[in-house]
Amino acid sequence: MTVTSVQKDPEALTLTIDAQFDAPIERVWRLWDDPRQLEQWWGPPAYPATVSLLDLSVGGTMKYHMTGPQGDQPHGWWRILEVDRPRRLRFTSGFADETGEPNPHMPTMLFEVQLSERSGGGTSMIVAIEFSSLDEMTQIMSMGMEEGITLAMSQIDNILAGSVGTSGGDSA
Amino acid sequence: MAQRDHLEVRPVSRSHVVAARGDPVDVRPSCRFGTEVISYNHMVVVTDEQNRVDQVFHALADRTRRDIVRRTLQGEHSVTSLAVLYPMSFAAIQKHVAVLERAELVSKRRHGREQLVRAKVETVRRAFDLLGQYEALWRDRVDRMDQLLNRDHRTGDTP
Numbered sequence: 001m002t003v004t005s006v007q008k009d010p011e012a013l014t015l016t017i018d019a020q021f022d023a024p025i026e027r028v029w030r031l032w033d034d035p036r037q038l039e040q041w042w043g044p045p046a047y048p049a050t051v052s053l054l055d056l057s058v059g060g061t062m063k064y065h066m067t068g069p070q071g072d073q074p075h076g077w078w079r080i081l082e083v084d085r086p087r088r089l090r091f092t093s094g095f096a097d098e099t100g101e102p103n104p105h106m107p108t109m110l111f112e113v114q115l116s117e118r119s120g121g122g123t124s125m126i127v128a129i130e131f132s133s134l135d136e137m138t139q140i141m142s143m144g145m146e147e148g149i150t151l152a153m154s155q156i157d158n159i160l161a162g163s164v165g166t167s168g169g170d171s172a
Numbered sequence: 173m174a175q176r177d178h179l180e181v182r183p184v185s186r187s188h189v190v191a192a193r194g195d196p197v198d199v200r201p202s203c204r205f206g207t208e209v210i211s212y213n214h215m216v217v218v219t220d221e222q223n224r225v226d227q228v229f230h231a232l233a234d235r236t237r238r239d240i241v242r243r244t245l246q247g248e249h250s251v252t253s254l255a256v257l258y259p260m261s262f263a264a265i266q267k268h269v270a271v272l273e274r275a276e277l278v279s280k281r282r283h284g285r286e287q288l289v290r291a292k293v294e295t296v297r298r299a300f301d302l303l304g305q306y307e308a309l310w311r312d313r314v315d316r317m318d319q320l321l322n323r324d325h326r327t328g329d330t331p
Binding site: 015017019021022023027028031037040041042044127129 | 306307309310311312313314316317318319320321324
């Protein structure tokens with residue numbers, strides 16, 4: 001069973017997600033390292049992600065866009081700062097214009113992903129996300145919230161269609 | 173300068189949230205703006221809520237206003253006494269207070285010739301609980317990761 005804990009520290013503007021997976025560390029790393037895997041979980045069901053470039057080496061880049069229900073395509077990027085495969089990944093993440101060029105006027109976040117083997121099998125994953133200022137957090141929150149609303153809407157559609165699952169289902 | 177200046181509040185969201193996968197989404201409607209709460213009532217108010225959120229965060233995006241919130245969380249202050257604390261005019265402070273009041277982060281009451289300002293704790297808490305919105309996004313991501321890993325088991329394909 002996957003148990004997730006989330007610690008929110010509004011003062012440090014940090015969110016830390018703690019997850020346990022019943023899979024070997026190499027397999028969990030592949031969720032981050034394989035573009036086809038990454039795009040299956042990064043975007044919400046209503047905003048499926050397409051990863052066009054993924055180079056997990058120091059100085060490397062990830063480029064992606066998501067496609068919304070109205071055909072809107074928000075673009076984003078990662079810039080890799082540290083890699084210690086399959087245990088640790090540090091990168092900055094931000095938004096881009098429609099050509100995929102990083103948008104310097106949009107906020108960035110700092111991500112730190114740590115994987116470790118659990119005694120007794122399985123892998124634990126800690127993702128720490130740090131916002132650089134309250135302003136930037138605000139901006140990201142309001143964008144994230146739009147996603148949240150779209151997600152909730154798609155879930156309502158599912159419920160109305162008689163589907164029981166509300167976790168988004170297998171959208172891939 | 174210091175980008176980390178913050179309100180000295182201990183929001184409820186500081187507590188550890190633990191949820192098992194498959195549990196209904198852990199939502200505490202009274203502490204949320206409610207956008208991810210799945211109900212028709214909430215869908216109707218989403219736009220209003222969004223506007224309010226924008227207003228709250230616009231209000232909190234200014235350092236002086238954050239400081240006013242911080243001080244008035246600790247106790248009621250008159251606009252006059254606030255004005256002497258900052259290197260700006262009484263009118264400027266009054267304007268800041270008005271922005272905070274519109275966002276419902278503070279309330280004002282008359283006391284004789286004074287206007288007394290007090291922070292509204294509940295709104296401040298909810299503002300900080302916005303981190304919860306991002307949390308919901310990540311809970312869903314972890315769920316999808318888990319689905320992907322479980323698919324390996326089902327197909328017997330463990331790379």
